[in-house]
Amino acid sequence: MRRFPVHGRGATCRDVFAFTVRLWNRQPARLAIIMTAMLASTLADVLMPLYSGRLIDAVSRAANAAAPASDSAVAAFSVPIALALGGIAMRHVAFIGLSDLVLKMISDVATEAFHHVQRFSTDWHANSFAGSTVRKITRGMWALDLLNSTILVTLLPSFVILIGSTVLLGWHWPVMGVIFACGSLVYLAFSISLSLGYVAPAASLANRWDTRLSGALADAVSCNAVVKGFGAEVREDERLANIMTKWRHRARRSWVRGTIIGSTQGVTLVALRVAVVGYALLLWSHGQATPGEIAYVLTSFIVLQGYLRDAGMHVRNVQHSVNDMEELVAIHNQQVDVADRPEAKPIRITNGRIDFENVHFRYANHPLPLYSECSLSIEAGERVGLVGPSGSGKTTFVKLIQRLYDLSGGRILIDGQD
Structure with missing residues (x-):
């Protein structure tokens, strides 16, 4: 398989993201509500470890004093509950808005793609399989759904968690904040670069064969009368089997590369865990951290690790969505071959010469x-x-x-x- 350099993929990625941003600009208020609600929900996750650590410290102090739980323990218990309920409410608002946003975008994309295809030249239609064209449009529609959900509901909160946790930990222990920030950035940069430079070329090739497979199936079924007329059933079986074999090999290559990246990301997270937990134990051994603060660090890392693990998977989802939308965006960007001039007026036929x-x-x-x-x-x-x-x-x-x-x-x- 021919390898594509990262910068060679950049133009396609830019085209897809520019196309998505143009669709977002049609619904700015709805997009702002979704992003605000997701940010508020994620901030609740950022503050949860802080109050969990305070709860442990408050209970520890009360136990040492042989006294009932203090007001600080009750407060440290109540705040996380309130944050959790607030986060649920904000996510509900975000998902309702996301449903309306995505449905409007998919409707617009499908309608406009159909409008473009209907106005392409006869020559274009003569050289394009109908089944392949339908597959390009429908695959791109659902890829747009996955792309929006991934960016707005998963990747955006991941970056907020990264920034918020780094700021809070850096406020207590600057070195810990640096470890969090550097480790997370290395992980994300590693995930993005490998997805674009290693997985995306294989996925793009697999999608092209998926399009050919859909075209071969649709055209063979729609032209079944011709196939029967020439007794060509065996030939069509062999032709489809050949395309299916090539698609299977290319799809497997794409899936295996995605699995390799997932395993490598897991090793990177283990290395980050060693650095964070090791430094926290070092602080505790020197009397610079209480048990509650250790619990705060561990809880923060568990939350961050969950978001980073999901972010690694969702970076691959973004790459997959971009590959699936490439051909749909190409249809939208293709110029109509037989187009009216701007100054053209409707023809008025009276005689017919x-x-x-x-x-x-x-x-x-x-x-x-x-x-x-x-x-x-x-x-x-x-x-x-x-x-x-x-x-x-x-x-x-x-x-x-x-x-x-x-x-x-x-x-x-x-x-x-x-």
Whole structure:
């Protein structure tokens, strides 16, 4: 398989993210509500370890004093409960908003993709499998759902947890904050770079074969009458089996690479755990940390580790979503071959006279023109028969009048209108 450099993937990633941002800009208020609610919910997770540590210290002090739980213990117990309930409420708001946001985006994308495909040239449709085109659109639609959920509901909270935990721990122990920050950034940079440079090329190739597989299935089934007419069932079976084999090999390569990255990320998290817990024990051995503060560090790391582990998986989800959206974005970005000029006015046909004036036309994949300096007139109501051998341009003549293709030169007038 041909390897792609990271910068070679960047243009595609930028196209997909720019496309997504354009869709976000259509719903700024809803996007702001989702992000605000997720930030508030995540801040509750940031503060939870802090109050858990305070609860342990308060209980420890009360036990040493042989006295009942103090007001500080009750407060340290009550605040996490309030934070948890508030976090649940904020996540509820975020998910309701996300549902509305994604459904509107998917509806817009599907409608606009259909609008584009309907207006592509006859030549484009003649050279594109209908099943493949449908697969490109539907796969991209659901990839857009996964991309939004991953970015707004998982990756955004992960970065908030990283920043919040680093700030709180750095406020108590600056070195601990540096360990948290550096270890987390190395983990994320490692995950992103490997996903884009190692997994994405294989996933992109697997998606292209997935498109071919869908096209082969759809076209064989839709043209079953032709297949039966020529007794070609065995040939179609062999053709599909060949495509299926190639798809399976390429999909397996993509999945195996994703598994390798997941295992490597697990080893990186173990190394980060050794650094964090080891430094916490060092502080405790020198009397610079209480049992509650040790519990605070351990709880913070457990929370951060959960988010980082999920972030590693969701970085792969983003990469997978980007690969799945590539062909959909290409459809949206493709220019319509036969487009009206901005100053064009609706044609008004009264009589129906047709004039070819020095018409020059050739198909894109043919070096020789089919028509060269062709001029003729067909009066309104006149009946004309087109006679000639196969491939002489009889069908093309009608298609040019319908403007299913643009001319290479000259013009066609209907009642004097171009």
